Amino acid sequence: MTTEQPWFIGSWIGVVERPDTVDEAVDRNDEYAGVALLALVLNHPESAVVLPRIKRALASPNARTRANALQSLGHYARLHRSIDGELVKRLRCALNDRTPLHRSQIRGYAFHAASDVGMFVRRRDLPRWLRRRYSGPRHETNR
Template sequence: MDRDETASGELAAGHVDWQDPSTLRWVDKPAQVDAAFDRGEEFVGVAVIALALNYCDPDVVLPIVARALESQDQEVRRQGVVALAHVARLHRTVDRRCLGLLRDCPRGNEADDDLWSFVDHRELPLWLWRHHLGEWLIWLLRTGGVVERPSPATVGRGRTRDRSGGRRRDRTGDAHRSKRMRLE
């Protein structure tokens, strides 16, 4: 190539090489992806997935994911589903527009499962509940609806499960009693 590329796949002039999908994994500017949609770039779906992984504000990313879900190109729609799954996993959120567009996709896709796993169930529509109702009922019957939750003081401090009857130990060896919560 006669142009000088950086390691992140961006050209020295600040433009992305849209002809090489392997360089699109570092896309982190929503304006670049919107412009690629406007130009009808072939690999815009790859850039949507990269944006979902690399951009920190889901309120900015979700409208672009919705644009991918609305695409006439089946591959871009599939990549939009993957991007929505990444947003759900990383940010634990989704918007109503993406949920409405996802409803038209076949069930059992990546986004269905990640939304169910990572987004608060109260925020999810009834059609997604129906899709996961069977596995939820099996879980409920097996566990009796008991979920162990660590106390607020121990959350995020590297606690690991100890075999000493519900006690958790942190890295210093201090034991903490975990709280049990019954689902209603």
């Protein structure tokens, strides 16, 4: 007997072929919208498809979706080694978000995302505040 679990990332793998599924899930405030976003970020190679959806999920009224969007941002930084200015602004705001989620707050998820961004994005591509507070490795291979 198998039970379909909507929260299992594998059940959302279809978002790679239909990224608008993530938009629909965020718009209807689906409790698993963040999981759909994670599945997309981890499996879709194109930044132009993934970035707008991370931004959209970061604006969700659902705290779990915002937390998953922050996790997605960290994965995006690791996979693509980049971030854009608008996401940096949203990340900075999230670092002050005290919305409770389980035994933590959204800002805890933002801290981990900022650490990932600092670790994986080239230092010269980051604003000073992020470089100083969440610095990753100092060596740069592509000067």
